[in-house]
Amino acid sequence: MAVQGPTCTDDDVQLRKARGPRRKFLIGGLVIVAVVVYLVASSIGGSTAYYLTVEELKAQGPSLRERNVRVAGVVDGASIQYDARDLLLTFDLVDASGRLPVVYKGVQPDMFQGGAEAVVEGRYRSDGTFEATNLLLKCPSKYEEAATAEAQGR
Amino acid sequence: MLWTWFVVGAMFVGVVAALGYPLLRPRGRRAPAGQAEDLDAWIEEAVRARRRRAPAAPHGEVGTAVRPCPRCGAAPRPGDRFCRQCGAPLTRSCPRCGTPYEEGDRFCVQCGSPLGSVDG
Amino acid sequence: MADIGYAAILLTLATSLYAALAYLLGERHGAPELLESARNAVWTSAALATVASGALLYLLERRDFSIRYVYEHTSTFQPALYNLSAFWAGQEGSLLLWLWLLGLFALTVLVSRRPFLQDLKPVALAVVSATQALFALLLLTFSNPFARLAVPQREGFGLNPLLQNIGMVLHPPVVFVGYAGFTLPFALAVAALVKGRFTRQWAREVRPWLLTAWLFLGVGIVIGGWWAYQELGWGGYWGWDPVENSSLVPWLVATAALHASIVQERRGGFLTWNAVLVALSFVLCLFATFVTRSGVIQSVHAFGGSAEAWVFAAFILGSLGLMAWLLVRHQRDLEAPDVVESLASREGGFLFTVLLFVGLGAAVFLGTVYPALVELLRGQEVALGASFYNRVFGPLALLLLLLLGVCPALLWRRTEGRALPARLWPGGAGAVLALAAALTLGAREAVALVGFAAVGFAAGTVLDDLLRAAAVRREGQVPRRVDRRRLGAHLVHLGVLLMAAGIVGSSVYKTEHQVVLLPGEEVSVAGYTLQYVQPLRGTDQAKQRAAVELTLSQGGKALGTLTPERNFYWNVGQVVTEVALRSSWKEDLYVVLAALQEDGMATLQVQVARMVQWIWAGGFMLLAGTLVGLWPGRRAASIPVEAARGRREALAEEG
Numbered sequence: 001m002a003v004q005g006p007t008c009t010d011d012d013v014q015l016r017k018a019r020g021p022r023r024k025f026l027i028g029g030l031v032i033v034a035v036v037v038y039l040v041a042s043s044i045g046g047s048t049a050y051y052l053t054v055e056e057l058k059a060q061g062p063s064l065r066e067r068n069v070r071v072a073g074v075v076d077g078a079s080i081q082y083d084a085r086d087l088l089l090t091f092d093l094v095d096a097s098g099r100l101p102v103v104y105k106g107v108q109p110d111m112f113q114g115g116a117e118a119v120v121e122g123r124y125r126s127d128g129t130f131e132a133t134n135l136l137l138k139c140p141s142k143y144e145e146a147a148t149a150e151a152q153g154r
Numbered sequence: 155m156l157w158t159w160f161v162v163g164a165m166f167v168g169v170v171a172a173l174g175y176p177l178l179r180p181r182g183r184r185a186p187a188g189q190a191e192d193l194d195a196w197i198e199e200a201v202r203a204r205r206r207r208a209p210a211a212p213h214g215e216v217g218t219a220v221r222p223c224p225r226c227g228a229a230p231r232p233g234d235r236f237c238r239q240c241g242a243p244l245t246r247s248c249p250r251c252g253t254p255y256e257e258g259d260r261f262c263v264q265c266g267s268p269l270g271s272v273d274g
Numbered sequence: 275m276a277d278i279g280y281a282a283i284l285l286t287l288a289t290s291l292y293a294a295l296a297y298l299l300g301e302r303h304g305a306p307e308l309l310e311s312a313r314n315a316v317w318t319s320a321a322l323a324t325v326a327s328g329a330l331l332y333l334l335e336r337r338d339f340s341i342r343y344v345y346e347h348t349s350t351f352q353p354a355l356y357n358l359s360a361f362w363a364g365q366e367g368s369l370l371l372w373l374w375l376l377g378l379f380a381l382t383v384l385v386s387r388r389p390f391l392q393d394l395k396p397v398a399l400a401v402v403s404a405t406q407a408l409f410a411l412l413l414l415t416f417s418n419p420f421a422r423l424a425v426p427q428r429e430g431f432g433l434n435p436l437l438q439n440i441g442m443v444l445h446p447p448v449v450f451v452g453y454a455g456f457t458l459p460f461a462l463a464v465a466a467l468v469k470g471r472f473t474r475q476w477a478r479e480v481r482p483w484l485l486t487a488w489l490f491l492g493v494g495i496v497i498g499g500w501w502a503y504q505e506l507g508w509g510g511y512w513g514w515d516p517v518e519n520s521s522l523v524p525w526l527v528a529t530a531a532l533h534a535s536i537v538q539e540r541r542g543g544f545l546t547w548n549a550v551l552v553a554l555s556f557v558l559c560l561f562a563t564f565v566t567r568s569g570v571i572q573s574v575h576a577f578g579g580s581a582e583a584w585v586f587a588a589f590i591l592g593s594l595g596l597m598a599w600l601l602v603r604h605q606r607d608l609e610a611p612d613v614v615e616s617l618a619s620r621e622g623g624f625l626f627t628v629l630l631f632v633g634l635g636a637a638v639f640l641g642t643v644y645p646a647l648v649e650l651l652r653g654q655e656v657a658l659g660a661s662f663y664n665r666v667f668g669p670l671a672l673l674l675l676l677l678l679g680v681c682p683a684l685l686w687r688r689t690e691g692r693a694l695p696a697r698l699w700p701g702g703a704g705a706v707l708a709l710a711a712a713l714t715l716g717a718r719e720a721v722a723l724v725g726f727a728a729v730g731f732a733a734g735t736v737l738d739d740l741l742r743a744a745a746v747r748r749e750g751q752v753p754r755r756v757d758r759r760r761l762g763a764h765l766v767h768l769g770v771l772l773m774a775a776g777i778v779g780s781s782v783y784k785t786e787h788q789v790v791l792l793p794g795e796e797v798s799v800a801g802y803t804l805q806y807v808q809p810l811r812g813t814d815q816a817k818q819r820a821a822v823e824l825t826l827s828q829g830g831k832a833l834g835t836l837t838p839e840r841n842f843y844w845n846v847g848q849v850v851t852e853v854a855l856r857s858s859w860k861e862d863l864y865v866v867l868a869a870l871q872e873d874g875m876a877t878l879q880v881q882v883a884r885m886v887q888w889i890w891a892g893g894f895m896l897l898a899g900t901l902v903g904l905w906p907g908r909r910a911a912s913i914p915v916e917a918a919r920g921r922r923e924a925l926a927e928e929g
Binding site for chain 3: 024025028029032033035036039040042043044046047048049050051068070082084085086087106107108110111112113116119121134
């Protein structure tokens with residue numbers, strides 16, 4: 001390995017040469033930055049899903065059309081119906097403002113049960129049901145509930 | 155329960171001892187600023203000395219940080235071969251002819267005198 | 275024992291704060307006794323952190339259910355291994371792991387004999403100790419792993435069944451080693467800037483630390499993806515979840531830093547870039563630790579409060595502020611002649627590489643914090659879907675692949691325009707071969723063809739470079755150590771290419787089928803034949819088991835048994851599915867038991883994805899390549915004579 005030390009003369013000469021290509025660099029660098037910014041800006045709009053409450057959803061229903069929205073709430077255990085043959089899950093999602101019937105096609109997710117906090121993403125159909133393309137469950141903060149339950153001698 | 159307190163107490167004492175000992179140990183003047191830790195500078199110099207094998211090259215000639223006197227802790231100036239406070243030898247040189255020797259050598263390679271342990 | 279653990283953490287807070295102060299004061303005033311005291315403090319901090327960790331492990335192993343953390347994550351009926359891996363299952367344990375790792379890593383700097391690092395140690399260790407103090411503070415206040423339950427329990431709650439998987443035993447500690455590991459390059463950068471040593475040699479000396487942290491984080495991320503694939507049951511390995519994203523961003527920035535440091539080492543350029551990137555990597559790791567264990571960004575993983583948010587935020591801003599201040603103050607040291615002289619040069623290629631990786635990291639970061647930002651600024655709650663990430667990551671990854679195909683063919687400083695086509699033909703050949711292979715195997719989709727062609731292009735260049743280097747090595751012209759680094763880099767790049775190919779294949783060629791069977795029936799899916807042998811049921815202390823036994827065959831040839839499960843765990847009161855997987859290089863057969871009726875009727879969801887195993891294979895290659903590159907060369911003690919002499923003369927000149 002060469003001895004570490006200032007390589008003076010070499011770089012002085014290069015410094016003068018560097019001015020020209022430097023502009024090319026700036027342009028090249030800016031192009032990359034522009035590409036990244038463009039990709040981000042153009043993709044964000046289409047991928048953003050707005051959270052609505054059940055009430056807002058029902059109110060805006062007609063104007064929402066095909067736009068993807070998300071609704072957060074709690075699964076009503078009594079309303080859960082699962083057709084195992086066709087893998088069709090229907091249930092009611094309840095939040096502070098109302099009740100929303102949800103239809104989800106797919107495997108019933110792990111951790112799915114009454115009382116679970118869930119987020120559904122999809123479309124609000126004209127018949128008043130919500131067609132969920134995505135069903136997310138919040139990992140339950142079971143510790144507090146369980147601990148207190150145990151401590152109270154369940 | 156008692157043994158818990160004992161362990162905690164032991165940890166506390168250990169911490170105070172480890173942190174406090176270097177501060178409370180008798181010391182001479184402070185070394186100049188920018189000095190790296192003693193042991194590390196010493197190691198670095200020892201490695202160089204091994205490669206150099208130059209005649210009469212006491213510690214400190216290279217200009218790196220010098221280590222304090224092993225007997226009294228006073229900081230020597232670069233080039234000092236004996237401590238200015240207590241007279242202890244600072245370099246690993248044969249007391250008779252001044253040739254530097256390596257750690258572990260028992261006789262001087264130049265004049266043959268027996269070498270005693272200098273370091274603390 | 276819990277009290278001992280807590281006391282140990284309390285003492286660690288004291289010793290790490292002391293170490294930071296003592297190092298800084300000792301350095302400033304040239305007081306060797308303070309430095310030695312600080313040195314002892316670092317050893318003590320490490321010892322105390324070990325005691326605290328040992329205490330927690332003891333409590334976990336003993337299943338002392340009077341301690342809340344132990345109660346929450348262990349039980350008598352889960353496999354013993356998970357009682358130990360519970361150490362990093364929750365927030366408190368994770369922070370303790372950080373503390374312990376920081377203690378150990380500080381020692382690696384402390385005991386280093388490398389001459390270059392000696393002067394850097396005080397400031398660097400001050401920074402590491404300050405970070406330790408942060409974690410000790412968090413552990414004592416918000417996240418006490420030794421907190422007791424009001425009512426001691428006789429049985430533990432147990433680990434979430436989703437976490438009872440070998441992947442989750444390995445993933446968190448490996449990732450945390452990466453996170454904590456990035457503290458060292460940052461600390462060494464701060465020290466180097468303070469002491470005016472942020473030079474080419476700095477880049478060389480610090481590389482092993484940077485590379486090791488990068489390796490652990492990268493491998494940890496891959497293990498996480500593998501776990502998600504095996505365990506979560508949706509057939510994917512990456513969900514662009516905020517927790518996943520927050521671990522990916524520092525890795526992307528660190529990859530940029532690794533490349534920038536090569537330019538720093540070889541040409542002495544990109545100094546400011548490198549310093550900033552190293553600082554960002556560290557800060558992003560802190561951010562990721564915070565995000566993983568708090569609920570600030572909405573995530574499926576979220577649990578835990580955000581009181582510590584302010585503490586983390588303060589430390590992160592402080593670190594960034596420190597780096598910014600140092601960069602401004604030591605501006606002159608960072609001035610280097612413009613190293614990028616020509617677009618068609620290795621330096622130019624590296625600049626674009628750094629920009630692309632940083633851009634990618636910034637995009638993923640932005641996407642991750644976007645919902646929180648929108649909520650903060652507009653008060654509106656939104657979520658960003660995976661489509662955003664796919665749309666941004668895809669093109670940028672493609673550009674990176676193309677860059678990988680071009681950069682190794684470029685020379686340092688400048689490459690003659692005329693020489694370029696000749697240097698790029700291996701890449702071109704690779705692209706053509708890959709395209710031909712893909713078309714022959716039936717690929718028709720644009721995304722797949724472009725992706726495979728790009729991978730082939732990059733592979734062609736890398737392989738050519740590898741073979742060229744091997745030829746040079748045979749002639750004995752290149753020093754061993756340099757050679758090993760280059761070979762390591764080649765292997766890493768090839769590993770990345772394998773992963774890229776796997777990702778393209780598994781994303782484009784993915785099919786899903788739904789099948790309903792009664793016991794004894796068989797069905798044909800995607801060329802495979804599944805025969806339903808019998809349902810399996812059972813109950814044990816942990817769960818109620820429901821599974822089906824299937825025999826798999828293809829073209830008449832028996833391939834074995836698959837047993838997808840759908841278990842109901844008592845503790846969480848929920849169902850957790852176990853996927854049945856049959857893998858081959860060509861494709862993976864992924865079977866999920868969607869429902870099992872009383873009469874034995876089973877609904878199965880079958881997914882077939884191509885080339886998934888290429889991803890894990892690529893991950894292994896990445897690991898192997900980095901290890902090859904890290905393998906120690908000459909020992910530290912053998913300083914080249916000319917270098918030592920040069921330094922002595924330089925010092926003599928100072929007077």
